[in-house]
Amino acid sequence: MKEQIPAIQSQALAQIASVADERSLDEVRVAVLGKKGTLTQAAAGMKDVPKEEKAEVGQLLNAARTAITAALEEKQAALQAAADRAALAGIDVTLPARPPATGSLHPLIQIRDEAISILRRMGFALADGPEIEDEFHCFDALNTPADHPARNEKDTFYFDSGKLLRTHTSSVQIRTMESQPPPVRIIAPGSAYRRDEIDATHLSVFNQLEGLYVATDVSLPDLKGTLEYFFHELFGPETEVRFRPHFFPFTEPSFEIDVKLHVKGQAPRWIEVTGCGMVDPAVFDAVNASRKDKAYDPETTTGFAFGMGLDRLAMIRWGIKDIRLLIENDVRFLRQFA
Amino acid sequence: MNISLNWLSTHLDLTGKSIKEINDLLTFAGVEVEGIETKGIASEKIVVAQIMESVQHPNADKLSVTQVDCGEGQLRQIVCGAKNYKVGDKVPCCLPGAELPAGFTIGETKMRGVESKGMLAAAEEIGLPKGEDGLLILPADFPIGKPVKELFESDVLLELEVTPNRPDLLSHRGMARELGTLLKQGSVGVPPASSLPTTPASSIRIDAPDACPLYTAIRITGVTVKESPNWLQQRLESIGLRPINNIVDVTNFVLHELGQPLHAFDAAKLTGGIVVRKANDGETFLALDESEHTLTAGDLLISDESSAALALAGVMGGLHSGVTETTTDILLESAYFTPQGIRRTSRRTSLTSDSSYRFERGVDPQGILTASALAVELILETAGGTAEGAVQVAGEAPVLTQPVALDAKKLDQLMGGSVSLSDAGKILTRLGLEKLADGTWKVPSFRADLQRHIDLVEEIARVHGLAKVPSRLHGSFVPSSAVDHAYDADMILRRRLAALGLYECQTIKLIADNQLIDSLPLRPMQDGDVIRVKLPLSEDHAVMRPSIVPGLVASAARNVRQQQKSLRFFEMGRVFRNSGGGKAKDQESETLAILLSGPVAPAAWNQSERPAELYDLKGLVNALVPNQTIRFAPRERDGFALASDIKAGDINLGVFARLLPTRERALDFTAPVYVAELDLTKLRKLLAGIDHAEDLPQFPGSSRDAAMEVAATLPNAEIENVLLKLAEPLLVSFECFDVFTDPTGEKLPADRKSVAYRFHYRATDRTLKAEDVDAAHAKVLETLRSKAGVKFR
Known part of the structure; x- marks a missing residue:
């Protein structure tokens, strides 16, 4: 017995040293330490060891078990480390990715959301109205004379019913004021329609963002401050903004807003981005008549309104030269906005 | 609308004003500048040269070899093809490097073997109006070597977009009046009163006073229709119009000078006096552009006593009533047609003209006679003849303006206090308004757009400029909407x-x-x-x-x-x-x-x-x-x-x-x-999402798989429907994880399919024992067997 244990030990250690994989190592473990393993059987022979030798044999057994276990663990660790090394070797991180499908929001929606976010931050709530409108909301209530050129069948889409496709989102101003008393502080993004042949700068269906603020003591400084803030947020705080007097039937005074566009390699230039003005008292009169009350008394109620072309803002923002790219939905175009 | 800066300068001192300043001025007046075209000589390298010598080219019959003095200290040899000069003449010389309007740059070259260091030029070659054939012979007092551009008047053509509320700007005088206000040169003033006497019309009858409240005409006899003088042709050409003959040119000139459209009829083509009447339904009209139109009762015609349609009022003359080379007597019309009627007719017939453009926006009712006075003066000057002693006047000029009150408090509120009442008053005065004793403002006849308090405020805001208005950031809070x-x-x-x-x-x-x-x-x-x-x-x-x-x-x-x-x-x-x-x-x-x-x-x-x-x-x-x-x-x-x-x-x-x-x-x-x-x-x-978050399961669950064989046509939904209706409290979820068919019929009949599901069981209050799970699973399978007709494999 005293001879047998060291032999088992040295044989086991030699076997452990020689194995090359975890499975063989496990076989060695079972062959030595398993139920029928050599060392286990040797330990089972303890009962036959003379009493005076028990302590010594016991020590030998313990020492052998400790040494073998340690060798097994060490080998196990070494084999695992080698396997880990092998598993990582030869992996080329510079190979191309496994591409997931990518998508994007349409650029028009992106710029629209940016504009809406800025204005909502300024306390504007969203509003909308029908795109198939009547003449009252699209023209009459907006102080547009009965024989105004915009009402022509050559410029506006009509239906047999006499209704029309709204030529601007300004009709939402009327719809909103009809349905609620002041203060009104709304923005209305939406489609508008004009009988323009589609070309690089025109679409017969285009997108606008309308704004209206009506309360008491709304003034030109409010109009100016609000829209300056808006364009500084949209195009950067250094952006130069100017207000040019203009004419719209439903605002007075009316202005067009230009921002100075800086494009690399081009001389900076002013580009028109928005029409705006103080709500014409005639609009309030029309709203009151429709509401059958005096909620919008022109003597005490003032307001400003603005409207901008979102397609145009998108073209400015990304230097898009042909507006048709915005409706053709070519993946090669859309992918750039992912 | 086109505006010539030279023409504008006849009304207004623009000395020292750069194009950029004028552009800004117009822009901030609310007039959009859509284009600026500079006319005249552009290159500095086109200089005055004196021809000192000219000899026949040795190798070309039609060419000469000249020596010219360009003030460079030595003579320059240039080959030239023109014959209209003599030695000693001064002509424009394009030096090497000069860029010409045709788009090329002059260089040094050899022509038929003879060196040529530049080009002697004809007028049109350097961007001046075409003159006589050959070189442009310059006045003898032009200094040698001086750039020719400094010696010729250039012009700038402004393409302007005038908003529909400002018809008063649709002429050179009107635009000058506006710029004068903005430049604080003071008002250019009301045009000089007509110097022609008037007389109630004997040969004009207005049958449609609603569409034509005022019609005037004057007869001029013995005119000679011919080319207009140079100055007049140049004026019209400067704004892109083609000169036609002296009579037509004068009416066009007056239209663009004063904004009042005129029409000249050949008096010989008229039968009796003028009748201003509504067209008959279905009446045809042959316009001078040779287009034929069927009219309706709403259209306004200028007719005569024979009922012939002479002109579609304010829109276009007729083909046969206009002035031709054989015309000797004319009848000159100057009238006020109401905008609505002109707009309707113009739109319906798709006929537009400089005249309809102005009438449909509204001309100055007080400018009618001024325009005919100017036209008569110019016709007599350019075509001779004799004018009747007085203008025949039918009807009355409509009064379209009335005094407007300016509400100081509202002005202050709207402008944010940025303009004082006295400054506001100064602006209105400069614009030609006049403060009346009762404090209201009298509006000039050409500003029919100024009817209400807010219209005056608009003018004040426009002239004052939004740049001087403070910015304010505040506003009411409003609730969010649906x-x-x-x-x-x-x-x-x-x-x-x-x-x-x-x-x-x-x-x-x-x-x-x-x-x-x-x-x-x-x-x-x-x-x-x-x-x-x-x-x-x-x-x-x-x-x-x-x-x-x-x-x-x-x-x-x-x-x-x-x-x-x-x-x-x-x-x-x-x-x-x-x-x-x-x-x-x-x-x-x-x-x-x-x-x-x-x-x-x-x-x-x-x-x-x-x-x-x-x-x-x-x-x-x-x-x-x-x-x-x-x-x-x-x-x-x-x-x-x-x-x-x-x-x-x-x-x-x-x-x-x-x-x-x-x-x-x-x-x-x-x-x-x-x-x-x-x-x-x-x-x-x-999208509203959940109202309440569920606790995580406290006890483990276990799963069982089952492969079912069903008819290949059985929709999966039928299996699902059975499972969804199943009242087995321990079954928490299930999923289909395999569908197998074998079209060959070897492993499974071709009309059958095998659908494999995994079922998850769990109790909320204990760890399930195997037998609990088995019992629940057996119940699930039995239900599937009886309700969905599945067989288990």
Whole structure:
């Protein structure tokens, strides 16, 4: 017995040293330490060891078990480390990715959301109205004379019913004021329609963002401050903004807003981005008549309104030269906005 | 409208004003400058040269070799083809490097073997009006070597867009008056009063005073119709008009000088006096542009006592009543026609002219006689003849302006206190308004747009400029609206779809009739449900879309033609329809459409392409509302395959379908095209999410698998329906994990399929024992066997 244990030990250690994989190592473990393993059987022979030798044999057994276990663990660790090394070797991180499908929001929606976010931050709530409108909301209530050129069948889409496709989102101003008393502080993004042949700068269906603020003591400084803030947020705080007097039937005074566009390699230039003005008292009169009350008394109620072309803002923002790219939905175009 | 700066300068001192300053001035007056064209000599390298010597070219009969003095200290040899000069003449010389209007640059060259260091030029070659043939002979006192551009008047043509409320700006005098105000040069003033005496008309009859409240005419006899003098031709050419003859040119000049359109009739073509009348329904009129028009009773005609239609009033003269080379006596019309009538006639006949443009915006009622006085003076000057002693006047000039009060408090409020009442008054005075004793403002006759307090404020704001108005940032707080909430939900959906690998599209809401076959509205269309525009721009945009799918299909087809294969699109927006065969009209609703076709993800070295299948689309819809179970319930749709209602619980969320394979082939798709259209209103509600978070399970559960053999045609939904109705409290979930068929019939009869499900069991109050699970599972299987007719393998 005293001879047998060291032999088992040295044989086991030699076997452990020689194995090359975890499975063989496990076989060695079972062959030595398993139920029928050599060392286990040797330990089972303890009962036959003379009493005076028990302590010594016991020590030998313990020492052998400790040494073998340690060798097994060490080998196990070494084999695992080698396997880990092998598993990582030869992996080329510079190979191309496994591409997931990518998508994007349409650029028009992106710029629209940016504009809406800025204005909502300024306390504007969203509003909308029908795109198939009547003449009252699209023209009459907006102080547009009965024989105004915009009402022509050559410029506006009509239906047999006499209704029309709204030529601007300004009709939402009327719809909103009809349905609620002041203060009104709304923005209305939406489609508008004009009988323009589609070309690089025109679409017969285009997108606008309308704004209206009506309360008491709304003034030109409010109009100016609000829209300056808006364009500084949209195009950067250094952006130069100017207000040019203009004419719209439903605002007075009316202005067009230009921002100075800086494009690399081009001389900076002013580009028109928005029409705006103080709500014409005639609009309030029309709203009151429709509401059958005096909620919008022109003597005490003032307001400003603005409207901008979102397609145009998108073209400015990304230097898009042909507006048709915005409706053709070519993946090669859309992918750039992912 | 075109404005010549030289012409403008006859009314206004513009000395020292740069083009940029004038541009800014107009821009901030509310006049849009659409174009600026500089006319005249541009290059500095075209200088005055004196011809010192000229000899015959040795190798060319038609050329001469000259020596010219350009003030350079030595003579310059230039070969020249012209013959109209003599030695000692001064002519323009283009030095090497000079850029010419024709677009080329002068260099040193050899002509037929003789050196030529520049070019002697004719007038038109350097950008001046064409003169006599050959070189432009310059006055002898022009200094040698001086750039020619400094010696010739150049001009600037301004293309201006005047807003419809400002007809008073549609002339050089009107524009000068406005600029004078802005430059604080003071008002250019009311035009000098007519120096012609007037007399009540004996040979003018106005039958339609509502459309023509004032008509004046004066006869001039013995005129000679011929070319206009140079100055007059140049004036007209400077704004892009073609000179015709002295009489017509004078009327055109006065129109652009004063803004009052005039018309000259050949008096010999008139029978008796002038009659201003409404046209008869169906009456024809031959315009001087040779177009023929059938008139209606609303159109205003200038006629004579024979009832001949001489002119469509204020719009265009007739072909046979105008001035020709043989005309000796003329009748010169100057009148006020009301804007509405002119606008209607011009629009209806599609006839527009400089005259109709001004009448329909409104001319100055007090400017009628001034214009004829100026025209008479110029006609006598350029065509000779004798004018009648007095202008015949019928009717009265309408009074379109009245005193307007300026409310100081409102002005202050609106301008944010940035302009004082006295400054505001100064602005109005400069604009030609006059403060009356009662404090109101008298408005000049040419400013009929100034009717109300706010119109005066507008003028003050415009002239004062918004730059001087302070900015203010404040406003009322308002509650969010239903539109706000819908918008937020839509943006969530959009971002989810983009993150799921879809590209958002924007398609035109007007579609073609032949696209309607692709439409997949939530409810099938009936006759009368389609909304058509009356006058479509083209067949491609004739119908309001009842569904977004047609637009997505067209976009996808376009991408296929561009060799794009992976087509994953969505669009959100409005759709339009009537319903009940047109009973409910013009309904607008909002939908989300999705289209999938071709590879779900790009192919790569470690990933092969897999074409999208309907289950991909189903999964996408479910990913939009992850807390819902999305089911497809087959329901046939004309023109589509695999059509199904998309359901979330009991809610009918939308429609799914595949295009018919024949349609796919017709559009050149090479992979199946799956589409869905969902009701956004319903989808938004499902986004609301959960009200209450559930606790995590406290006890482990366990699973059992079962493979069922069923008829190959049995929809999976029938198995699911049995399971959903099953009242087994321990069954918490189940999923289908395999479907196996064998068309050869070897492992399974060809008309059968094997469907494998995994069932998950768990109790909320204890760890389940194996026998509990087995008992529950047995109950599940038994139910499936009895209710769905499945066999277990």
